[in-house]
Amino acid sequence: MTQTVLRDCPAPAKLNLFLHVCGRRPDGYHLLQTVFQMVDHGDVLHFALRGDDRIHRANDIPGVPEEQDLIVRALRLLQAEFQRRHGRLPPGIDVTVEKILPMGGGLGGGSSDAATALMAANHLWQAGLDRDELMALGLPLGADIPFFIFGQTAFAEGVGEALQAVDVPDYWYVVIEPGVSVPTAAIFSAEDLTRNTEPVTIADFSRCLVSQTNPSEYGRNDLQAVASRLFPPVARAVEWLGRYGGARMTGSGACVFCAFSTESEADEVLSKVPSEWVAWKAKSLPKHPLAEVLQVDGVID
Ligand SMILES: C[C@@](CO)(OP(=O)(O)O)[C@H](O)COP(=O)(O)OP(=O)(O)OC[C@H]1O[C@@H](n2ccc(N)nc2=O)[C@H](O)[C@@H]1O
Numbered sequence: 001m002t003q004t005v006l007r008d009c010p011a012p013a014k015l016n017l018f019l020h021v022c023g024r025r026p027d028g029y030h031l032l033q034t035v036f037q038m039v040d041h042g043d044v045l046h047f048a049l050r051g052d053d054r055i056h057r058a059n060d061i062p063g064v065p066e067e068q069d070l071i072v073r074a075l076r077l078l079q080a081e082f083q084r085r086h087g088r089l090p091p092g093i094d095v096t097v098e099k100i101l102p103m104g105g106g107l108g109g110g111s112s113d114a115a116t117a118l119m120a121a122n123h124l125w126q127a128g129l130d131r132d133e134l135m136a137l138g139l140p141l142g143a144d145i146p147f148f149i150f151g152q153t154a155f156a157e158g159v160g161e162a163l164q165a166v167d168v169p170d171y172w173y174v175v176i177e178p179g180v181s182v183p184t185a186a187i188f189s190a191e192d193l194t195r196n197t198e199p200v201t202i203a204d205f206s207r208c209l210v211s212q213t214n215p216s217e218y219g220r221n222d223l224q225a226v227a228s229r230l231f232p233p234v235a236r237a238v239e240w241l242g243r244y245g246g247a248r249m250t251g252s253g254a255c256v257f258c259a260f261s262t263e264s265e266a267d268e269v270l271s272k273v274p275s276e277w278v279a280w281k282a283k284s285l286p287k288h289p290l291a292e293v294l295q296v297d298g299v300i301d
């Protein structure tokens with residue numbers, strides 16, 4: 001084992017270009033259809049092997065105790081799986097997190113951090129899990145984790161774990177953070193949530209893109225009405241950004257996005273965003289950017 005440090009590992013945000021709730025599993029979890037799109041804005045993680053077997057987050061993240069951090073929990077799961085396969089514990093890891101993404105933003109920050117940690121540690125430890133095995137290991141920690149390990153724009157079904165690659169043209173996205181943190185559970189447990197949207201096919205979505213439909217104008221986000229009712233700043237951000245195109249919420253909120261064909265259009269809208277909100281632009285990423293850092297076949301292409 002030669003490499004002991006992996007620095008500057010990206011953990012990008014995701015946007016749910018649409019999100020339909022099509023039913024419920026017997027255990028109460030909701031069956032979704034969504035298209036996940038990564039964008040070039042996110043957290044940055046650094047990893048260093050330790051002399052002992054401790055998994056340690058080296059910096060504070062306000063509101064996320066180390067023991068509850070999805071990164072720490074994911075690394076412990078992989079450490080245990082390594083022990084099961086190789087009969088010994090791999091070295092511990094110090095993780096440093098540059099936390100950029102807001103929590104409860106619907107950008108999948110915690111899941112993306114955990115996915116990046118799993119891929120980085122699989123590489124550093126030479127643990128030998130293939131992509132499907134890493135995705136299955138991450139799923140119990142968060143439904144978005146398999147997508148980030150899948151590593152490309154995807155049409156997702158089930159709770160988000162049944163993934164198929166889908167081509168979406170490059171767009172520039174303007175994203176508004178409405179300044180509230182939305183707990184996912186509160187949205188899914190709302191009585192007035194739409195839970196019976198008719199299933200669509202990947203071809204329905206792709207056909208719409210061919211006929212020039214902006215990706216944030218296809219379908220809808222079934223979680224948006226409930227989030228807008230419970231968190232009025234979400235409704236205000238949708239209303240404001242909607243003046244410039246098909247604006248909608250990502251995931252269970254709170255962030256709101258709109259797609260633009262050119263960077264200059266995105267810049268123009270960004271310059272007008274009211275100062276009460278944090279806002280940024282990001283370009284779509286067809287592939288996970290960690291691939292360039294790792295350049296390992298079998299983990300991510
Ligand atoms: C909505 C999505 C869309 O990408 O993303 P976020 O907006 O959170 O980023 C995901 O499905 C978020 O999945 P996940 O990250 O596993 O959700 P959690 O926060 O663990 O879920 C909290 C609670 O919401 C409910 N829940 C969650 C997902 C789902 N498909 N059905 C549910 O009913 C469950 O009661 C669960 O205990």
Ligand SMILES: Nc1ncnc2c1ncn2[C@@H]1O[C@H](COP(=O)(O)OP(=O)(O)O)[C@@H](O)[C@H]1O
Nearest residue numbers: 069070102103104105106107108109110111113
């Ligand atoms: N590394 C992490 N980064 C962010 N949140 C984390 C992390 N680990 C655990 N969490 C928990 O996950 C919750 C959801 O955060 P996040 O994934 O960023 O938002 P969302 O699910 O809305 O996209 C947070 O409120 C926090 O309690």
